Amino acid sequence: MNNVAVAAAHAQAKLGCERVLIIDWDAHHGNGTQDIFWADSDVLFFDTHCAAPFYPGSGLIEEVGVGLGEGYTINVPLPETAGDIAFEKVFRDILVPAAEHFKPDLVLVSAGFDPHRNDMAMNLTYDGFKVLTRIVQDIADTHCEGKLAFVLSGGWVQPFLAGQRCSRGA
Numbered sequence: 001m002n003n004v005a006v007a008a009a010h011a012q013a014k015l016g017c018e019r020v021l022i023i024d025w026d027a028h029h030g031n032g033t034q035d036i037f038w039a040d041s042d043v044l045f046f047d048t049h050c051a052a053p054f055y056p057g058s059g060l061i062e063e064v065g066v067g068l069g070e071g072y073t074i075n076v077p078l079p080e081t082a083g084d085i086a087f088e089k090v091f092r093d094i095l096v097p098a099a100e101h102f103k104p105d106l107v108l109v110s111a112g113f114d115p116h117r118n119d120m121a122m123n124l125t126y127d128g129f130k131v132l133t134r135i136v137q138d139i140a141d142t143h144c145e146g147k148l149a150f151v152l153s154g155g156w157v158q159p160f161l162a163g164q165r166c167s168r169g170a
């Protein structure tokens with residue numbers, strides 16, 4: 001179950017939201033979320049993830065969506081050693097201007113915590129997560145009166161199960 005994607009679709013169908021920003025900072029690439037909104041210009045999908053080794057094998061910077069959705073998928077692969085400063089720079093220099101352009105009326109975060117230095121070692125600290133959270137809160141405050149939800153999620157699908165639409169995220 002990709003609960004962030006379900007939440008985004010529900011917000012659009014039932015809650016009057018038109019433009020949903022999904023931020024995925026889980027260390028795995030959110031290939032499931034990306035697939036669902038690949039051709040959708042009403043959902044901006046922004047994903048930072050571990051570049052080496054790539055898992056589940058997608059999330060190249062060239063993957064930007066297709067058709068009307070071209071430019072509404074933003075992949076930022078980062079090295080395992082990225083750390084707080086690199087993450088902050090990516091969020092400030094790429095995510096914030098993208099959000100400025102997109103003007104979301106809802107912000108959802110696939111908030112997997114495996115980039116933490118004690119987990120998959122993308123070298124984020126608790127303070128790093130705090131900084132990213134502040135940036136995300138500022139985006140929500142600026143564009144959509146603070147409408148923001150964090151979901152413990154990875155947004156990805158195991159490749160050998162992808163054809164069965166059976167997903168998990170961690």
Ligand SMILES: [Zn+2]
Pocket residue numbers: 026027028112114154169170
């Ligand atoms: Zn993960």
